[in-house]
Amino acid sequence: MTGKASCHDNSAISAGASSDPKNSHKHNLQKELVCIEYPGQVRNPDRMMASLGGALELSTAITTEKRRLELRFRPDSIYSKPAFGDRHQTTGLVLKLKIRRKRSQPNEVQVRSIEIAGRVNFQYRFESMCDFQLLPAMRSTTTGVVECMYDSFVPSGVITNPAECGTDPVPYFLPPISFSRFDTSQLNIFKAKDVVADLTAPGDKERARRTKHGIYQGFTLLEPLPQEPNPLAPQTMKAKNVPQATIDLVRNKFQERPVWTKTALKCALQLSEDDIRYVLPSVALYFVNGPWRGTWVRFGYDPRQFFDARYYQLLDFRIRTTGAMHDKVKVKRSQNPIKPCMRFANPSSNIRDSEKLSISRSIAPKTDYIFTADTLPQMRIIFYQYCDVQVPQIQQMLEKIPTPLTGAVCNEKTGWLPARFDEQCRNILTDIVLANFRKKREGGGGTDTNTSASEFEETEGDETERTFDEEEDESDDSDGEKILPFD
Template identity: 70%
Template sequence: MEYGPLNAHKHNLQKELVCIEYPGLVHNPDRLLASFGGQLELSTAIGSEKRRLELRFRPESCYAKPAFGDRHATSGLVLKIKTRRRRSQPSEVQVRSIEIAGRVSLMYKFESMCDFQLLPAFRNQAGTVECAYEQLVPKGIITTIPKETPANVPYFLPPISFSRFDTAQTSIFKAKDIVTDVVGIGDKDRASRTKHGLYMSFSLTDPLPTEPNPLAVRTIEQKRIPQETIDLISNSFMERPVWTKSALKGTFQLSEDDVRYILPVMGIYFVNGPWRGTWVRFGYDPRKHFESRFYQLLDFRVRAIGALHDRIKVKRTTNATKPCMRFANSHFGARDPDKPSIARTVAEQSNFSFTMDTLPQMRIIFYQYCDVKVPRIQQMLEKIPTPMTGVTCSEKTGWLPPRFDEQCRDILTEIVLTNFRKAREVDSNTSEFEETEGDETEITFDDEDENESGEEESFDEKGISELE
């Protein structure tokens, strides 16, 4: 039947339907609806855009692992066809009428694999296999406490999920020597992404390397880094022997491509210790120079006072580290081919330097003390007494006294609160600013930082306690 103005009332184009490709033969519609968890669960999954459709082939068992169906946008029609067949000639079908029952713009397909199924079946003393589901799962509400624990109840504790993914993975884990035999030495699936940097753990006795890795020098030549950029970073390390990558990018307005391959040629990277997260120039040993205290790292964490955490975003990504198969996230772990692999953005001023007008953009930021442009803290650094000859720095606090960084955090917190109060006065639409004390994100001090008498040392503009 053709669609026209005269028969438009017989077609339901305004009716929107949802198509589900059920992975099985349907003989009982009620059992089909029960496999989806009922009408309410089915409507909830369809109404949510990120929710996947769960299908349990054994809905009566709580141990059944569901199969997940993904939603796809489609364009189709549902036709209602009436046919007529003759008993003498059943192969011949005559179409009597065709009507449009509705249009389909959403379809669910079960294209992924189902998780491993573990049945509560055990072999009894007679040697036959029987199901112990009735013994494991109680029925109704238990009103009495058993006096004795039965000893014949089997142990059955399956995990929530056996597999992290429900799609086939192409990665095959092999030993390193096997991969070398299968793939030639000169053949590679992709270019190596290592920068050949020297990453070292802080130690008071281990010598520091004086030359870069030859592979790092070769990488710069292969990447064709501009010579003026190399000279700029090299001169900056001659003036200041210790840098963080964010400070280097923000000071000279450099992109990620400009510094990621140059830094391994300029110095070594400390992964822990007082200069953790910094690049130290080759030939410069911060353990032997007292002025290197200005280059130590201060981790500043915005405390949970008032509405500070509501105004400052978290630096970490919001994607879950472990994908949840119940919620669809097709872009998880996938890279957009049109998007460059390295962002060419420069670091913001507040990400590496702190001034009296700074409003942090992240809750946790790492500053070098030389980049903290606060007169009070700089005076505290200048007033630290010079150690005697032969005295080495501390493996934990470097050339700074114990609990020095804690007092610096208190000073920065006061400045941040003052700046937020000023911003609140300017913004009339901002909600009230309650000052309720909260805890820091992480405790960074141990009991070893206190004096033997249990009193804390004070380092401010009035004076500095002497170091022994």
């Protein structure tokens, strides 16, 4: 344990260690050691250990993951606020050197031998600021001199007469646990409000647009659809080094089926969000509202002119709020996503954990976007395309819809489907989900055995119409599917 990290000369090490291969058995690479960069010059190791809480506290901090190492400059005072040392991953070796100095020339050092004492996997660094310290010192009312009142607050030594302990009136002196919320420096540049208003241009106050260059189309019956992508979209895709194989996969899928949701495309191709987010604007446009809201439509295909496009319309399916079925299906986001954490989270481990989490969550199972007779919804609100609802009754209803007359146009809200068609489909899906929950309960998956179909009937106001703001979608390409379980 040193107060300052030292750097070793590689030439000196190689000269002393590699020249004697017989000493290779002395190297101990299996012994794991911990490096603590102590913020001070260590002259008394015992006092240094006391400032770190002793051997027991030091061992507890090292063996407990995501716990910070406390350093108290006044370990004998209960009012001392500690400085925290953060754990950092590292790779290093602890070397044991034997050197020879000449009395006549003390600056010249000759390395006699070098041994590897162990390896270091992580180290503690005290890079954060210490919290404000409130000393138990008060001005005496009689003498006017500032005196330390610590002995009055905290008894010391052996208490011989417990009856007299605590009888003298003294101030409570109850400082807060912490004064500052953060122990890292925050860059705050304070300026006068009128000066900032003069320096800031009107355009500087707007939020910067995301550079995806997609075409976000509002649904109309008369306006023609764009036939070509934004010229900047292919350039962005090329700048992001998207693999050509990924581009070909997405284009082939749009040749097989002209309308997709991003979620369905990710599941069908087993690709992550980063793989297709820059490809979609180059091959399709995005509908922000209307019957095909939240879907990507291939350039050159107009769903308003083809009656078969009814299969690609979006069905908003939601678990009914009444009954036990709603409680058994979790929401996508946590009810309390922000939780206070007094422990330090290692930045390097957080990066690795977030990478693993993003890899595990970015690619959903291949059939998650399809609803079948055995489906149990993962979330309470899911969007399905009618072609992905593999329920014979609903598919027969779609086929029985009469073909419109020549020159007929689709409806602005329901598309090529009749009125209240989506409500009938929701009722059918609700009955299927209810039956699947009953099967699961009979097999030991639940405890509620008295649930009837009437408990899951939709109540007025349970479902709210979800609107899609065109301006918001232009700046945030979310597909209108933020609440899907496999985004």
